[in-house]
Amino acid sequence: xxxxxxxxxxxxxxxxxxxxxxxxxxxxxxxxxxxxxxxxxxxxxxxxxxxxxxxxxxxxxxxxxxxxxxxxxxxxxxxxxxxxxxxxxxxxxxxxxxxxxxxxxx
Numbered sequence: 001x002x003x004x005x006x007x008x009x010x011x012x013x014x015x016x017x018x019x020x021x022x023x024x025x026x027x028x029x030x031x032x033x034x035x036x037x038x039x040x041x042x043x044x045x046x047x048x049x050x051x052x053x054x055x056x057x058x059x060x061x062x063x064x065x066x067x068x069x070x071x072x073x074x075x076x077x078x079x080x081x082x083x084x085x086x087x088x089x090x091x092x093x094x095x096x097x098x099x100x101x102x103x104x105x106x
Contacts, residue, residue, distance in 0.1 A: 003103060014091070015100055022088045028081045036074060043070055 003011070013031070017023045043066040050062045 008104070011100055011104055014095065015097075015104060017088065018092055018095070018097060018100075022092070023085055025081055025085065028084055029077065032077045036070075036077070039073060040070060043067075 013023075017027075047059070047063060047066060050059045054062075
């Protein structure tokens with residue numbers, strides 16, 4: 001089976017975690033860091049636009065909304081990271097690692 005990069009990347013992560021004894025919080029969380037940085041940059045750009053085009057009350061409200069969205073996205077990824085770490089032992093036992101090695105060509 002030919003793997004796309006969308007298939008290969010998670011399998012490589014799973015393989016690395018299997019080899020290293022399981023995922024760690026920072027080992028998993030850093031995978032979504034680029035997305036969080038991009039989201040924070042987008043929020044900052046929108047808030048700069050509101051700074052120049054709106055009054056202080058609108059900017060304050062939009063800052064609260066944007067901050068809530070960013071915090072929600074961050075906490076969502078933290079919760080998913082902890083869920084993966086808790087569930088890893090089960091995944092490690094049910095995945096056929098010989099097939100993963102064959103699919104990755106290792």
